[in-house]
Amino acid sequence: MTLPKFSLLANKLAQIRAKQLALNFKEDQLKPLILSDSKINQLVPNFFTNQNNFELYELKDEYKTIPNSQNFNSTSNAFTQLKIPIGQNQKLRTQFTKLQTKYARIGRLLEVLDLQVGFVGYKHSYADFSNRLITIATLGVYDFLFYKQEFDYNKDIIMNSYVSYVGKSSIEINSDLFQDNQLAATVSFVMVSRNAEKYDQSQPVPQLLDEQHPDIKESCFIRKQLGILNQQRRIQESKLQQEPPNQNESRYLHDMMKKRDDSLFISQTKLDKNIMMHTQDRNLHGKAFGGHIMKEIIELGWLVGYKHALGNDVFIIHIFDVTFLAPVAIGSIINQSGKICYVEDDIMIIQVQVDVHNYKDSKVTILKTSEVYLAMKSSIPIKQVQPQTYEEAMLFLHGKRMMEKLKYD
Numbered sequence: 001m002t003l004p005k006f007s008l009l010a011n012k013l014a015q016i017r018a019k020q021l022a023l024n025f026k027e028d029q030l031k032p033l034i035l036s037d038s039k040i041n042q043l044v045p046n047f048f049t050n051q052n053n054f055e056l057y058e059l060k061d062e063y064k065t066i067p068n069s070q071n072f073n074s075t076s077n078a079f080t081q082l083k084i085p086i087g088q089n090q091k092l093r094t095q096f097t098k099l100q101t102k103y104a105r106i107g108r109l110l111e112v113l114d115l116q117v118g119f120v121g122y123k124h125s126y127a128d129f130s131n132r133l134i135t136i137a138t139l140g141v142y143d144f145l146f147y148k149q150e151f152d153y154n155k156d157i158i159m160n161s162y163v164s165y166v167g168k169s170s171i172e173i174n175s176d177l178f179q180d181n182q183l184a185a186t187v188s189f190v191m192v193s194r195n196a197e198k199y200d201q202s203q204p205v206p207q208l209l210d211e212q213h214p215d216i217k218e219s220c221f222i223r224k225q226l227g228i229l230n231q232q233r234r235i236q237e238s239k240l241q242q243e244p245p246n247q248n249e250s251r252y253l254h255d256m257m258k259k260r261d262d263s264l265f266i267s268q269t270k271l272d273k274n275i276m277m278h279t280q281d282r283n284l285h286g287k288a289f290g291g292h293i294m295k296e297i298i299e300l301g302w303l304v305g306y307k308h309a310l311g312n313d314v315f316i317i318h319i320f321d322v323t324f325l326a327p328v329a330i331g332s333i334i335n336q337s338g339k340i341c342y343v344e345d346d347i348m349i350i351q352v353q354v355d356v357h358n359y360k361d362s363k364v365t366i367l368k369t370s371e372v373y374l375a376m377k378s379s380i381p382i383k384q385v386q387p388q389t390y391e392e393a394m395l396f397l398h399g400k401r402m403m404e405k406l407k408y409d
Contacts, residue, residue, distance in 0.1 A: 022176040022183050023079065023160050023219055030057040030081060053092050054112075055083040065212045070126050073206040075220045076213065078124040079162040082116050084109075087156040097153040104151035106316050107298035109177070113159060113187065114138060114291030117173040118284075120161045121191040124171060125205050134203040135194045137327065138290045139170070142230065144187040144319035148179070155179050164220075165227020169193045169202035172227045187319075188230065199327075245397055252400075253393050256386050263384040264308075266392045269340040271304050277332050288328035293354065297322070297336060297372050301352045304338040305376040308348060313379040317347070318406055320373040326356070328369055333357040341373075341392075342399025343384045347406070349399035350374045373399070375406050 033056040058080055065074035086093040086104070098105045121136040151157060158178040165172035170192050177185040195201040211220040245253060275296060283289040298319065305314040328334060335355045342349040354370040387393040 022186065023075075023162055023174075023216065023223075024158075024176065024178060024183075025059065025063075025081070025160075029060060029063055029215075031060050032056065033058040033080060053085060053089050055085065057081040057083070063213050063215065065209055067206070067209055071206055072209050073124050073126070073163070074209040074211060075162045075164065075223070076211055076216060078120050079160070080116060080120050080123065082112065082159045082161070084112065084157045084159070087154055093153060101150075101313075102153050104153050104157065105295075105299070106151075106319075107295035107302070109151070109157070109159075110141070110144075110187075110298055110319075111289075111291040111295040113161070113175050114141075114189070114289070114294060116159060116161050117175060117189045117191065120163065120173050121171050121193075124163050124166075125193060133196055134205075135196050135199065135285050136171070136191050137194060137285070138324055139190045139192045140324060141294065141319070141322035142188045142190065143321070144185065146185045146317055148182070148184045149315050149317075151177075151179055151184060157184075162223075163208060164188070164223040165231070166205055166208040167231075169204055171205055172230065174223060249397055249400075253387075253397060256396070261384075263386045264340075265388050266339055266341060266385050266395065267388065269304060269308055269385060271300060271307065271338050273300050273336045273338075275334050275336070277328055277330050277334065279330055282330050285327075286330065288330060288332070288334075290324060293328065293334065293370065294322060294372075296334075297352045297354060297370065298374070300336050300338045301350045301372065301374045302376070304340060304350050304352075305348055305374075305378070308340055309378040309380060309382055315377045315379075316374055317377050318375040320375070320402060322370065322372040324370050326367060326369045328356050329358070331358075333359075334369070339395075340385050341395045342403055343382060344403050346378045346380075346382060347403065348376050348378065348382060348385075349402050350376060351395060351399070373402055375402070 059076050064076040066077060067073055084092065084096065086096050096104045096108050118136055118138070125134055125136065127134055127136070156179070159175055160178070161173055161175045163171055164174040170190060173189045173191060175187050175189070176183060177187075193203040193205045195203050208224060210224075211217045273296070277288040281288050281292050298316070302314065302316060333356070335357060336352055337355075338350060338352040340348050341351050350373065352372050352374070353368065356367045356369045358365050358367070385396070387396045
């Protein structure tokens with residue numbers, strides 16, 4: 001079984017096929033997964049005060065492909081299901097409900113997912129938290145696709161996370177989110193393996209075995225091929241983002257900046273938030289937990305859209321790539337800046353940039369650590385935005401390109 005070489009069409013077809021073959025198992029195929037490591041049990045409550053109500057499962061041994069060597073591992077062996085029982089648990093439901101709505105907070109779900117996929121990464125790598133030789137960190141989050149408008153606040157959410165592709169020192173982990181036994185969203189995380197003592201040195205990870213059990217063999221094969229296509233697509237899209245405006249784009253920008261109507265300037269949509277990273281915000285490695293930062297990013301982006309829609313309903317329909325450029329130390333101040341960079345009809349593209357401010361000897365150093373783009377849909381007609389400066393014009397163009405990608409996808 002082979003897939004065609006990389007093309008947008010091939011990638012799109014693979015995405016559709018992967019959606020059809022999302023990994024979901026019946027209850028009798030799963031068994032409870034117990035977190036016995038004391039360190040992770042100590043740190044998890046920092047973020048989820050009701051985490052004891054989460055339900056963790058793994059596949060029963062008869063459905064796993066068990067490797068003969070720790071140089072290899074399989075998708076089934078590291079598969080983890082996490083159930084958030086907000087349908088029955090009122091306290092947990094309150095923690096996950098978006099204010100004045102009947103929907104779940106997307107940022108909160110991402111926070112949980114980052115914790116879960118980190119666990120899957122360590123599980124794939126046979127890592128012992130108490131005496132590990134490697135550090136698994138989130139490099140980026142890619143293509144959070146929503147197949148329903150919102151997650152209901154009073155129905156359980158199932159998260160299935162599993163390894164779909166492995167490089168020399170990188171692991172792509174897919175997560176399929178279900179509600180009412182229907183696929184509600186998919187997202188891919190790329191994790192990197194580093195030497196636990198020398199963080200700048202990469203550490204090899206076990207290579208991925210083909211599955212043997214007929215129930216998941218085809219699905220895992222498609223996911224693995226999709227991982228290869230995704231690597232190539234990300235390289236291509238990264239090059240596209242760096243390209244200067246072509247002739248049509250330059251003309252469009254020129255006309256837009258001359259226009260005088262009721263559009264808002266991009267700078268008028270900007271919101272900022274500053275947060276200190278405290279000890280309780282740390283991850284297993286003593287740095288700020290990436291899932292916590294992602295939650296703050298997504299919720300600021302949502303607030304930018306909510307404000308632009310004058311307090312009317314807005315829905316996140318796509319989260320583009322979230323990149324982490326550098327780890328964030330405890331004690332740092334992170335500045336998050338969100339703004340609308342492009343609007344078309346009732347869809348807006350929102351950028352959130354995160355800079356880290358470190359103070360030492362009465363001096364401050366500022367480092368860009370993360371950036372994310374969101375697509376949001378408004379329930380009412382919304383105003384267009386336009387740039388004033390060259391920097392805003394490039395941001396506007398980037399938003400326009402993302403809108404084109406969204407239409408194509």
